[in-house]
Amino acid sequence: MPARFNAYVPDAAALVRLLDDDTLYRIGRSAECEVRVDHWSISRFHAELTGASARWSLRDTGSKNGLRVDGHLAVRAEFDKSTWFSIGDVYCWFEMLDEVAAERHRAEGAARRATSRAMSQQLVPGLGIRALIPQTLDVVLQLAGLERGFVLYADDGAALRVRASRGFAVDDIASTHFAGSAAAVERALEEGKSVVCCDAAESPWLGVRPSVRLGGIRGLVCVPLKLSGKSVGAIYADSRKPGPPVTELDLELIENVARHAAASFEAARLEGDVADIVRSAADAGLRAPLWSDLRPPPR
Secondary structure (H helix, E strand, C coil), rough: CCCCEECCCCCCEEEEEECCCCCEEEECCCCCCEEECCCCCCCCCEEEEECCCCCCEEECCCCCEEEEEEEECCCCEECCCEEEEEEEEEEEEEEECCCCHHHHHHHHHHHHHHHEEEEHCCHHHHHHHHHHHHHHHHHHHHCCCEEEEEEECCHHHHHCEEEEEECCCCHHEEEEEEEEEEEHHHHHHHHHCCCEECCHHHHHCCCCCCHHHHHHHCCEEEEEEEEEEEEEEEEEEEECCCCCCCCCCHHHHHHHHHHHHHHHHHHHHHHHHHHHHHHHHCCCCCCCCHHHHHHHCCC
16 A cells, blocks of 8 residues: 655655555665655664555664654554654654555646646746736745745845735835744855745744744745846745645745746846837937848948
8 A cells, every 4th residue: 555754854845755565665864765854863774664565664774863653762663554753853744545545646746747837937028027026926825835925136236125025014024023034035045045944933943033933934935046056036935824834846846936937037127128228219319220220231
């Protein structure tokens, strides 16, 4: 019987893997593991999961921080139903599936990727920068399943500005009243990498911050907007309501949208600059040169 393995790492997207029975899965930090869970409390080769018929077996393979099933240390456990357990300090939900549910999981993943591609293709420079940025934010909020967010963007090397927001007062984002996580935004911009938390209150570096605790932030994601390897902005989204965590698939789709959006923003900005130049020339009683005007006369 197939199964779905979910690992909730505090400072990362939730890991979700569909597991086939009659297969051995090594779990650990090593890149050689079939199920890689990157957290300091997990050993390189921490445990093994194997399935046969309607039962699955979990075995500790000599880890440092052990396994816990139903709150008790265990060297081995047998599962014939869905259950919670922990690997090191990472909580995991092991969900038994039938073949129909497993196929539905695969189909849903494929459908979400197709939807993400279709949404990205609608983010075209021709919309203009003023319409393009808020539309991008709406796409990210929909893909992430989060309730509020904003987009920072710097035009042609200028200072970062809030160019669109949902659920935030624009004036409060850059003030001491900001109810989101400024630290997540700063880290994403400085490191040029996405910041994700399944539950910000449980994060070692975010959970201690007043804005996170007082704001009641649960899940959050902040993805940098990059051009030629340089951050030109960021998309931030979070939620204060309990709900599904941001998964690795969610993050993959959001990052794909961000890459497409950054290029579209820049193209829209350049198109706007050209249009402004043309309008200025027309206002001055001039006209933009035609290609035929620039070509040398025939000899």
